[in-house]
Amino acid sequence: MTDAAEASRRAPPWHAPLWGHFGQAIESDRVAHGLLVCGPPGVGKRRFAERIVAALLCCERLENGDACDQCATCRQRLADTHPDISRLVPEERGKLIKVDQVRAFSERLHLTPQYATGRIGWIEPAEDLSPSAANSLLKTLEEPPRDCHIVLVTDRVSALMATVRSRCQLWRVPPPDPETAASWLDAAGVDVADLDADSLRAPFGVIERASRDYASLVSAWDDDLANAIRGREDIALISERLAGQPRDLFMDWLYRRAGAMLAAALEAAQAGTDPAAGAPSRRDLPESLARIAIRLDPFVFQPWCARVADTARLARTNADWQLVIESLFLSLKNCLKRRRTS
Numbered sequence: 001m002t003d004a005a006e007a008s009r010r011a012p013p014w015h016a017p018l019w020g021h022f023g024q025a026i027e028s029d030r031v032a033h034g035l036l037v038c039g040p041p042g043v044g045k046r047r048f049a050e051r052i053v054a055a056l057l058c059c060e061r062l063e064n065g066d067a068c069d070q071c072a073t074c075r076q077r078l079a080d081t082h083p084d085i086s087r088l089v090p091e092e093r094g095k096l097i098k099v100d101q102v103r104a105f106s107e108r109l110h111l112t113p114q115y116a117t118g119r120i121g122w123i124e125p126a127e128d129l130s131p132s133a134a135n136s137l138l139k140t141l142e143e144p145p146r147d148c149h150i151v152l153v154t155d156r157v158s159a160l161m162a163t164v165r166s167r168c169q170l171w172r173v174p175p176p177d178p179e180t181a182a183s184w185l186d187a188a189g190v191d192v193a194d195l196d197a198d199s200l201r202a203p204f205g206v207i208e209r210a211s212r213d214y215a216s217l218v219s220a221w222d223d224d225l226a227n228a229i230r231g232r233e234d235i236a237l238i239s240e241r242l243a244g245q246p247r248d249l250f251m252d253w254l255y256r257r258a259g260a261m262l263a264a265a266l267e268a269a270q271a272g273t274d275p276a277a278g279a280p281s282r283r284d285l286p287e288s289l290a291r292i293a294i295r296l297d298p299f300v301f302q303p304w305c306a307r308v309a310d311t312a313r314l315a316r317t318n319a320d321w322q323l324v325i326e327s328l329f330l331s332l333k334n335c336l337k338r339r340r341t342s
């Protein structure tokens, strides 16, 4: 799934013709102050709009107009710390963008930018501007601050006020043809066998659903692992359930969790952390597993991590997979016992 996330960041091939036009526009300084990026859901509008922002902020653009991703401003943008980007989004999901928010946003756009490339205002979803907010925005769109670009992203261009629309340069991102989308998704590691043509015309929607499914799998596996170690559920039952999961994804997750738990165990051992003091915050582990990890003796746990790597090799053989998982989990439980009695 890391592959899928990575591929969704790479430029999708069906954006190429539109990007060609943008490359020419930026080359000849014909990019308007107001840019409206629209198109049906799932075609990668946000990806396209982000690419525009990246290009506008870059000091060393590539020949095709793309940002270099290397210069000082690109690095700040990639780290999400660029000082010249202001975002205007609803305060809560499903709520409208309010007029007060637009006023504050417009004020920020008038501040002197840190870089000569100017300021960027980002509005998403633009159709969520309340009527008074849209009216208030009109003034800024009509008389934008120098070197300022406002990028509006919307699924529903028809829901925008006509006066806002008419003050923006329109960038309409098209859907891909199903064949192009299928090979792009396939390269991203998404199973395309059961996807119909409608899904294929919205490949970013497919990626999002796949990521969501993966996130819920991972959260269930985290619970299973914690419950197995704590003895809250019978390991045979847990193993029966886990044996039915996609093996490669499961083993990839387990391998990464084992590595992160070993790192946490080593850290705790070196810091002499008192297990009663609670888990240190670790971004790569859910809290339940971090708490378990700091109780582990890294020297006892390390061989188990090696065993996880060996087990991954059995995933593609005829071995009784449920038994393999069960024995792996039982041996992990024993690691904890050895720690407690030592």
Ligand SMILES: [Zn+2]
Residues within 6 Å of the ligand: 057, 058, 059, 060, 061, 067, 068, 069, 070, 071, 072, 073, 074
């Ligand atoms: Zn750059």
